[in-house]
Amino acid sequence: xxxxxxxxxxxxxxxxxxxxxxxxxxxxxxxxxxxxxxxxxxxxxxxxxxxxxxxxxxxxxxxxxxxxxxxxxxxxxxxxxxxxxxxxxxxxxxxxxxxxxxxxxxxxxxxxxxxxxxxxxxxxxxxxxxxxxxxxxxxxxxxxxxxxxxxxxxxxxxxxxxxxxxxxxxxxxxxxxxxxxxxxxxxxxxxxxxxxxxxxxxxxxxxxxxxxxxxxxxxxxxxxxxxxxxxxxxxxxxxxxxxxxxxxxxxxxxxxxxxxxxxxxxxxxxxxxxxxxxxxxxxxxxxxxxxxxxxxxxxxxxxxxxxxxxxxxxxxxxxxxxxxx
Amino acid sequence: xxxxxxxxxxxxxxxxxxxxxxxxxxxxxxxxxxxxxxxxxxxxxxxxxxxxxxxxxxxxxxxxxxxxxxxxxxxxxxxxxxxxxxxxxxxxxxxxxxxxxxxxxxxxxxxxxxxxxxxxxxxxxxxxxxxxxxxxxxxxxxxxxxxxxxxxxxxxxxxxxxxxxxxxxxxxxxxxxxxxxxxxxxxxxxxxxxxxxxxxxxxxxxxxxxxxxxxxxxxxxxxxxxxxxxxxxxxxxxxxxxxxxxxxxxxxxxxxxxxxxxxxxxxxxxxxxxxxxxxxxxxxxxxxxxxxxxxxxxxxxxxxxxxxxxxxxxxxxxxxxxxxxxxxxxxxxxxxxxxx
Numbered sequence: 001x002x003x004x005x006x007x008x009x010x011x012x013x014x015x016x017x018x019x020x021x022x023x024x025x026x027x028x029x030x031x032x033x034x035x036x037x038x039x040x041x042x043x044x045x046x047x048x049x050x051x052x053x054x055x056x057x058x059x060x061x062x063x064x065x066x067x068x069x070x071x072x073x074x075x076x077x078x079x080x081x082x083x084x085x086x087x088x089x090x091x092x093x094x095x096x097x098x099x100x101x102x103x104x105x106x107x108x109x110x111x112x113x114x115x116x117x118x119x120x121x122x123x124x125x126x127x128x129x130x131x132x133x134x135x136x137x138x139x140x141x142x143x144x145x146x147x148x149x150x151x152x153x154x155x156x157x158x159x160x161x162x163x164x165x166x167x168x169x170x171x172x173x174x175x176x177x178x179x180x181x182x183x184x185x186x187x188x189x190x191x192x193x194x195x196x197x198x199x200x201x202x203x204x205x206x207x208x209x210x211x212x213x214x215x216x217x218x219x220x221x222x223x224x225x226x227x228x229x230x231x232x233x234x235x236x237x238x239x240x241x242x243x244x245x246x247x248x249x250x251x252x253x254x255x256x257x258x259x260x261x262x263x264x265x266x267x268x269x270x271x272x273x274x275x276x277x278x279x280x281x282x283x284x285x286x287x288x289x290x291x292x293x294x295x296x297x298x299x300x301x302x303x304x305x306x307x308x309x310x311x312x313x314x315x316x317x318x319x320x321x322x323x324x325x
Numbered sequence: 326x327x328x329x330x331x332x333x334x335x336x337x338x339x340x341x342x343x344x345x346x347x348x349x350x351x352x353x354x355x356x357x358x359x360x361x362x363x364x365x366x367x368x369x370x371x372x373x374x375x376x377x378x379x380x381x382x383x384x385x386x387x388x389x390x391x392x393x394x395x396x397x398x399x400x401x402x403x404x405x406x407x408x409x410x411x412x413x414x415x416x417x418x419x420x421x422x423x424x425x426x427x428x429x430x431x432x433x434x435x436x437x438x439x440x441x442x443x444x445x446x447x448x449x450x451x452x453x454x455x456x457x458x459x460x461x462x463x464x465x466x467x468x469x470x471x472x473x474x475x476x477x478x479x480x481x482x483x484x485x486x487x488x489x490x491x492x493x494x495x496x497x498x499x500x501x502x503x504x505x506x507x508x509x510x511x512x513x514x515x516x517x518x519x520x521x522x523x524x525x526x527x528x529x530x531x532x533x534x535x536x537x538x539x540x541x542x543x544x545x546x547x548x549x550x551x552x553x554x555x556x557x558x559x560x561x562x563x564x565x566x567x568x569x570x571x572x573x574x575x576x577x578x579x580x581x582x583x584x585x586x587x588x589x590x591x592x593x594x595x596x597x598x599x600x601x602x603x604x605x606x607x608x609x610x611x612x613x614x615x616x617x618x619x620x621x622x623x624x625x626x627x628x629x630x631x632x633x634x635x636x637x638x639x640x641x642x643x644x645x646x647x648x649x650x651x652x653x654x655x656x657x658x659x660x661x662x663x664x665x
Contacts, residue, residue, distance in 0.1 A: 008651050057509065062468045062502025069472020072457055073407065073477060092499070105450035106440030107660040117485065141661050165663040173534060240662075241333065306358065 001184050007177040010040050010116075011152035013158035014078060016187070018048055021076060024162055027054040027063050028080030028117070037082045038118055038177055041094040063213040064090035064115065068097045068167075076162060077297050081117035084133050084171055091136070098167035099142030112165045116158070118174035119147075120210055121309055129178050130305075132262035134209075136239045137169040138271070144192055145238040146170045149213035150235040151181035153236055154222040156190030164192060184242035195245035201229035207272055208229040208259040209235055212220055212310065216259055219315035230287040230319060238268055246272065255322040259315055264292040350558040352625040358557045359415025359616045360399055360633055362392040365416040366613055367641040368425055372415070372432050372446075374593050375645065381432045381665035383431035385446050389447035389633040390587035393612035394519050395420045397581075398487055399663030401514035401568045407455045409470035412447035414633040417489060422454040431544035442654025457486075464494040466514065467503030474507065474514035478575060485565075485571040486514045492581075495538045504579065513571035515564065518581040519554070524569035525590045526598040556610045556621075587611075587639075 004012070009205040027050075027080050030037045032045040032055040032079045045053040050308055056063040060081065067077035081087045094115060102110045121130040134277065138145045144166055148154040154172065161168040198213055199220050213234045220230040233249045235242055250256045258269040273288045291310045344520040369387045376385050388395070391413075399408060399420040401607045415428055423439060431438030432446050439449050452456040457473055460466035470488030470596055477484040494500045495518060507514050518538045542549035549571060554560055560582060567578035585607040589596040596604070620630065 003643050028570065054510075057505070059502040059506060062467075062471070062506045063499055065465065065468020065503065066475050066506060067456070069409075069469035069474075070476040070479070071472070072469070073473050073476045086388060087517060089498075093468065096465060097460070101450075101458065103361070103660040104444045104448040105660075106438075106443050107663075108440070108450050109457070110663040154519055164504045165665070183537035185391070251452040264596075 001182040004151055005170070005177065006151040006154050006173070006179050006181070007038065009183050010158055010172065011042055011156035012161070013155045014041070015044065017159055017162040018052060018168065023074060024076045024078065025052040025054060026078040027056050027067060027079060029056055029058060029082045029156050031259065034317060040177070041080070043219060060086050061093055063185050064093040065097065065240035068093055068101070068111060071111045072101065072109045076112045078116060078162065078301055083117065083129060083174065084117050084119035085129050085131060087115065087117070087133070088127050093169070094137070094143070094169065095140050099140045100168070103142060109179050110165045111167045112170060114158070114161045114168045114170050116170035117172060118193050119171035120173050120175070121293070121298055122174045122302055124302055124305060126300045130298040132186050132260065132293070133266045134171055134238055135262055137244040138268050142167065143239060144168045146192060146236070147238060148236060149176070149198070149210050151179065152183050152234070153196065154191060155183050157192065157236065160189045160192050163189070170212065175211055179214070188226065189258040190236070193240040193242055195233055195235045195242035197242045197249065198234045199230065199232040201253070202233035203229045203253055204231070204255040204257060205253045205323055206230050206232045206257050206259060206315065206319070207235065207246055208232065210261070212259045214260050215300040215310060216315055219312045219319070222312060222316050223319055227322065228319065241272070242304065243275045243277070243279060247276060250276050250280040255301050256280070256284070257291060257315065257322055259291045259310055259316045260308055261293055264290065264295055266290055286322045286324065290323050291315055291318045332364055338392050345501065348558045348562055349558060350425060350623070352620055352623040355558060355616065355620050355623065356633065358396055358561070359620055360637060361396045361420055362557060362613050362616055363578070363634065364637045364640060365392045365396065366420050366501065367498045367637055368644070369421065370427065370553070371641050371645050372429065373411055373592065375433065375488070381446070382434065383445055384412070385432070385592045386427070387588045388413050388416045388586065390607065390611065391519060391521055391554070391574070391584045393557040393560055393616070394517070394554045394582050394584050395489065397554070397557040397600070398517055398564040399563035400561045400618070402485065402487065404484070405455065405484045407457050407473045407484060408489070409466050409473065409486060410459050410462045410489045411463070411466065411491060412459055414449055415446070415526060418451060418456050418459070421451070421456045423449070423451045423456060425570070425640055426647045428496055429644040430648040430651050433648040433651065434654055435648055436652065436654050438650040443657060443660065464490065464497035466490070467494065467500045468506070470514050470516070471507045471512050472502045474512035474577070475510065478510070478515055478598060483572060484513070485568050487515050487517060488514055489517050489519055492518055492520040492523065492529065493532065493542065496532060504541060506621030507577040508547045511575045512577055513575050514577045514581045515567040516577065517564070517573055518579070521586045522583070523586070523590070523598070526594070530599070539579055540583040542588045545584045548578040549574060550578060551578070551581040554584040554614060557612060
């Protein structure tokens, strides 16, 4: 297996799927001539021409809607948001059109579209460019929400997303593009809606997705030094949520800490906590803990930015609370 | 009408109701158009009645008075062409070929409705006639129409998309972005502004600095047209020009058709923002009556006209009966996520 970056994994997934299916195209700001604001679409214009790699002007509502319309009549668009922060001006297209048309049309029109791009807090870019929006989209029936943490997951899940007949919100970790992982050279699709145990452990279950998986893996290393074996479970997709895999882990360890980089109020972790208490009440030895960002817009200063977001020490502290240590 | 808007030298003047300059037609062309307009009028009247009886719920937006626009415009299309419409779209669906039965049954919220009782009045969709839907968020469907046109260009299938919206949509971002992208990428779409002069209860002069919506095309180098929508044949001819342009050159057109709705914005709107005189004046120019008079002038036999009207009456009565007798809607989970 080759070790490649998360960025390269996404690029490979799109190239392979565009080679495979002539109805797949990518549209977004700077995806073509600029090779992608984050270089995820590097070289794709050269390979596939302007017909299939479409540079859009700054009009998210417009080109997200064009994607929905094209999907209605049989194309399979990949719509890149330069960052998911800008998806908020297109959210009407995602929520009111992409997510609902299949049901509103009584099952006549399905919408095979992928909305993808970097998401989650970045580094010192201020509150408008640095936020976790997955809870917005995970709230909506009709959408699937995918949040890969590793290059391996990114490739296999993006390929599945492009082949899926439903609208997919595919949220990449803005700070994960340079991370690397082993990725098979042969074709491998990862089914949407299947969680992955990123580290096995017996004492506590850490549930996290996207960049927080890495934070939890680091925390697990710290905890191991103290003889605490944490299991890190990555749902990989928030909707549909693989509650059974999550619950099996929580039943095994009896303790659950949910770590997310989003805000605490109505954050997706609250839904996970509800599901875990519902399914695991008899196995829980402690209240479920949540670790979130502080309930504030992201500050710019590096020290404050770090303070706002969940760090390894915050996860370690939450685990110790769950273990009554 | 009082107006505070700016007139510009580029404004296209609308020549009102000049009966001496009727567009040439024949009874063979006009009779089916009249039949469609009449059926839509009767369908809307029947749905208003059912609504007042509590058999139809929610919002119900009637197109009475504006029938010539959707009928004339859609008559310029081929079956493979797409139509995208607003929440005031029963007539557009019918004109595209959707029968009265499933339309009315949908308003009734029945299992036999066009979209199984899941969409209602504002969300009619019909894949078999390429009717891409009725949309409830003003202007949000303009990019969708551009997207269908994008797909036609991508595939080179020669289809054209018509997108209908009200002048009230011309102030929202979805319209601005859809227009800009259609022009930039030369998408085969005809954007039809059905200017019925009131954005819900707000008249043009209180919502638009420049009342001529078609002028928006100029900034994008897009072709434009503007005319009054009383004569169904004129609508058909003028939209056909834009459709032809889209089909042969791929270029979009922004067309503004000035019209008037005789009823309120929706069933709950008594229309107190307009004077009775104003409404009566427009009703005197009812495009449906004009169409009928024209048919008679063209020598269409009275007996055939009566037969046509009886046939429409029976069709709509049948649609109501069908809807009344249909089983209630009974499923809402199967169409949220499409399974492989």
